[in-house]
Amino acid sequence: MDKLEMKLIYIFMALLGGVGLSIQAAIINSRLSAGMGNQPIVATLICFTIGGLCLLIFAFSQADWHSVHNNIALQPWWRWIGGILGAGIVFSSIFLAPQLGVANTMFLFIIGQLVAVMVIDGLGLIQMPVRSIYWWKFVSMTIMCVGLILFMFSGRWFK
Known part of the structure; x- marks a missing residue:
């Protein structure tokens, strides 16, 4: 392969x-x-x-x-x-x-994981190699957080 x-x-x-x-x-x-x-x-x-x-x-x-x-x-x-x-x-x-709700729980888990791995990669914690964190990763994280807010609360806003 x-x-x-x-x-x-x-x-x-x-x-x-x-x-x-x-x-x-x-x-x-x-x-x-x-x-x-x-x-x-x-x-x-x-x-x-x-x-x-x-x-x-x-x-x-x-x-x-x-x-x-x-x-x-x-x-x-x-x-x-x-x-x-x-x-x-x-x-x-x-x-x-x-x-x-399952979707909200999993979405929050994913956001938490991404924040944690950005810190781990950026600082090389836990014996991991340092990987640069570029500005677009922060933009991507912001977009995901906005998506999370829309996902969790849009049903209340757009009825």
Whole structure:
């Protein structure tokens, strides 16, 4: 496969990931929370338990455990908080989707992600290479924020 084909596959995978996040937040996890007596923390626990079991099965069959054993103690503390962040994201999506609507929740997540990655890229945080932030990225972010405002509130303004 050439680079363009691989890039298209990666774009498609990212789009499918976005679809999966929306389905997970709207249909699956928030409905699970409702079925558990409107307890998003319980739904998050169930989600992570099932996901963890699936990952455990895959890891036992796929991982190079010798390499893991040799490198696990060498990791800096901040590399261990991904699970906490993941749990917070899943909890937030479960809690917020029924409150704000799935589309608004996902749109806000996207804006938050873009702001964070602009800072991470611009400053080279978390051992990432520095990538220049050009003026058009700020313009693009402004347009997206205006789009978010229109998306969330236009139904109230244009009835």
